[in-house]
Amino acid sequence: NAGVMQNPRHLVRRRGQEARLRCSPMKGHSHVYWYRQLPEEGLKFMVYLQKENIIDESGMPKERFSAEFPKEGPSILRIQQVVRGDSAAYFCASSNPAGGNEQFFGPGTRLTVL
Amino acid sequence: GESVGLHLPTLSVQEGDNSIINCAYSNSASDYFIWYKQESGKGPQFIIDIRSNMDKRQGQRVTVLLNKTVKHLSLQIAATQPGDSAVYFCAENIAGANSKLTFGKGITLSVRP
Numbered sequence: 001n002a003g004v005m006q007n008p009r010h011l012v013r014r015r016g017q018e019a020r021l022r023c024s025p026m027k028g029h030s031h032v033y034w035y036r037q038l039p040e041e042g043l044k045f046m047v048y049l050q051k052e053n054i055i056d057e058s059g060m061p062k063e064r065f066s067a068e069f070p071k072e073g074p075s076i077l078r079i080q081q082v083v084r085g086d087s088a089a090y091f092c093a094s095s096n097p098a099g100g101n102e103q104f105f106g107p108g109t110r111l112t113v114l
Numbered sequence: 115g116e117s118v119g120l121h122l123p124t125l126s127v128q129e130g131d132n133s134i135i136n137c138a139y140s141n142s143a144s145d146y147f148i149w150y151k152q153e154s155g156k157g158p159q160f161i162i163d164i165r166s167n168m169d170k171r172q173g174q175r176v177t178v179l180l181n182k183t184v185k186h187l188s189l190q191i192a193a194t195q196p197g198d199s200a201v202y203f204c205a206e207n208i209a210g211a212n213s214k215l216t217f218g219k220g221i222t223l224s225v226r227p
Contacts, residue, residue, distance in 0.1 A: 004157075033214065042203055042217035043158065056214060091157050093215075101146050101207060103215060105157035 004106035021077040021109045025094030032075040033093040133191040137204035144206040
């Protein structure tokens with residue numbers, strides 16, 4: 001019974017490049033959440049998606065960031081033209097609407113922008 | 115603005131002692147609260163949750179207390195073990211909304227052998 005999977009676990013990009021972070025939710029989960037964690041800080045909500053729909057993107061920066069959760073395949077968080085301030089750990093969580101509020105987290109992707 | 119915050123950044127306890135980690139919240143609309151444990155290099159791990167219609171909930175070695183009057187949440191860990199060393203976060207959201215979690219900053223628990 002695999003948990004939430006994220007890849008890559010570590011990603012290094014140079015300024016101006018694109019970063020693609022992938023998240024596969026737990027089996028049976030149709031809701032995905034992305035959070036960002038800066039060093040020594042708590043997690044900050046970015047976006048909440050259901051299959052093929054963005055439900056809440058109030059935490060997403062207005063530019064360069066986008067997210068999708070297609071009908072088939074993992075959820076993707078895409079960061080275009082990365083800057084050093086994008087360096088952080090990005091966590092994905094999933095939930096089952098029939099199972100209550102509990103969100104299960106993946107191991108995260110640690111993005112380093114050089 | 116509304117936020118979830120923790121009183122202390124670090125807590126050091128002797129192995130075998132009880133630990134108490136405190137958290138303040140300010141969003142009066144929140145009615146679901148969760149404690150997460152995060153070990154180095156890993157994602158947050160669910161510990162225990164509580165809904166606002168309860169004051170106390172117990173798990174295995176852990177107890178969560180909720181005081182809605184002063185908007186205070188605490189996590190008690192009995193007989194703290196070295197494996198309990200981690201960063202602990204409280205988080206809140208609105209039950210039933212499948213909505214985003216709002217996390218506190220985190221507190222580091224260090225267990226002395």
